[in-house]
Amino acid sequence: MSSTRKSPSRRSVSQKGTAIAPTAPALPAITRADANRLLKERAQELFHEARAQHEERIRQFEGEFGRADRIDNTLLRDLQNLQVRFAAIAARQHKYGSNSEPTVSKYAKQIGDIIGTLSAHLATERALELFAPVEEREYVGFGGTIGRKGLDESILGGYAIVDDPQGPKNVTPTVIDEEESQVCLHENVEPIEDEPTRGVCAECGEEFALADPSENVA
Ligand SMILES: [Zn+2]
Helix, strand or coil, X not given: CCCCCCCCCHHHHCCCCCCCCCCCCCCCCCCHHHHHHHHHHHHHHHHHHHHHHHHHHHHHHHHHHCCCCCCCHHHHHHHHHHHHHHHHHHHHHHHHCCCCCCCCHHHHHHHHHHHXXXXXXXXXXXXXXXXXXXXXXXXXCCCCEEEHHHCCHHHHCCCCCCCCCCCECCCCCEECCCCCCEEECCCCEEEECCEXXXXXXXXXXXXXXXXXXXXXXX
C-alpha cells in the first residue's frame, strides 16, 4: 500500500464557478526573452561541460599512452625501440633456439615496414612545412587568443607570475581548438552564477578557481 497517496483535495471539489483554481505557490514571472536567454545560457553551459569532459578524456588517454592526435617522432621512436628489441630477441632465438617462444624475426621486419611508412609521412610533412606560408593568424591569433606559433613562454622566464588576488587562480594559456593553432589566454574569466568560487573563461569555457569573496572581506 502506498502511504504517500494524497487524499483528494477538499478544495477541488467545491470550486464550481470560482476563478481561483488551487495552484502551487506562484512562480516568478519572466518574459519569453528572459526565458530564451536562460535557455541559451544553459545550452552554453552544457556545451562547455561536454567540451571539458571531452578534453579531459583525451588528456587522460594521452597522459597514459602518448599523443593520439598526430603521428609524430615519439611514435616512430617507440616503433624503433620495438624493432631493436625484436631484432635482438630474433638474434638470440637464432643462436639458441626459440623453444616454446613464437619466433619473432618476422616481426622485426614487419615493424620495419611500418617505420618506413611513418617516416615517409613525417618527412613529407616536414617538406611541406618548408614552403608553408607564414600566417599572421598562426602567431597573433584573434580575440582573446594568440596563435600557437606566437606563444613563447620563455619571455616570462625572468618573472614570478602570481595570481591576481581578486582574480582567477592558475590561469595559464591553453591550446583550445582542434587543430591546436590557437591558444587562449583566458583574459575574461567570469564567475559562475551559482558557484561564486569558480569562474569560466568567456572565450573558451575553461574553468578556474576564483578568490573566495568571503576571504577578501577582512
Ligand atoms: Zn579561455
